[in-house]
Amino acid sequence: MDLAKHWRLRHARYRLEGQRNRFTGEVRFPPAPPLPGEREDIWEPYILKGRGRVYSFSVVRQPPEGFEDQPPYLVALVRLDEGPMVTAQLTDCDLDQVAIDMPVEMVTRRLRDLGPTGLIVYGYKFRPIVS
Template sequence: MPSPRYTREIPQRYRLEAAKCKKCGKIFFPPRLVCSNCKSREFEKITLSEEGKIVTYTTIRVAPEQFSTQVPYNIAIIELNDGVRLMAQVVDCKPEDMAIGKPVRMVFRKIQEEGAAGIICYGYKAVLA
């Protein structure tokens, strides 16, 4: 992907930076400019918990082109301990190891290679805790 687009997301992908609404306390990942809960525009920067659990999951067997060498891979919606949900691959385990409610921990990993030049894109994945 074009480098400005990649660079903009680095605080979220590398460090799990989120925005907490100063008025109602709702946490947004990624950060937003306006709170969808109370319409406030004032936020403070926070870092999300790296511990959480699987809300739901699947195993991808037919993948988009840039992920085709990784199949089959697990992907889940994860609820972190601060209540924030995100989507991430769950790695270092088999499809049959996946289950709703299992505890996971976020880790920093290579996500995909971009384009013919193979530029490496990084971000978060999860492992079973």
């Protein structure tokens, strides 16, 4: 069931928590451990604001295992305002509504349901901005 994997990823998935360089201010996502020889305290946890724009997108009609009940659905590359690019599903967005450069915001939704004896996996998706 990959319980440990889902648990380990919870901060990044639930609240888009990446890292910020204490010295340069650079923001990165997803978070990563320090490189060999790199000081441990260079990167601090940083919750991204969750705003960005669609860099590119695709409609998934032939889903991978575990997503059989979802197609057609949108997957996008989203360029976040702080700089990082993330891959995520778009939600609350019609197939003919999406466009490159469309402003989007992060929401926390159900990513997968691992069945009646399994976990419900939650994480970030993006949607057109509600103002």
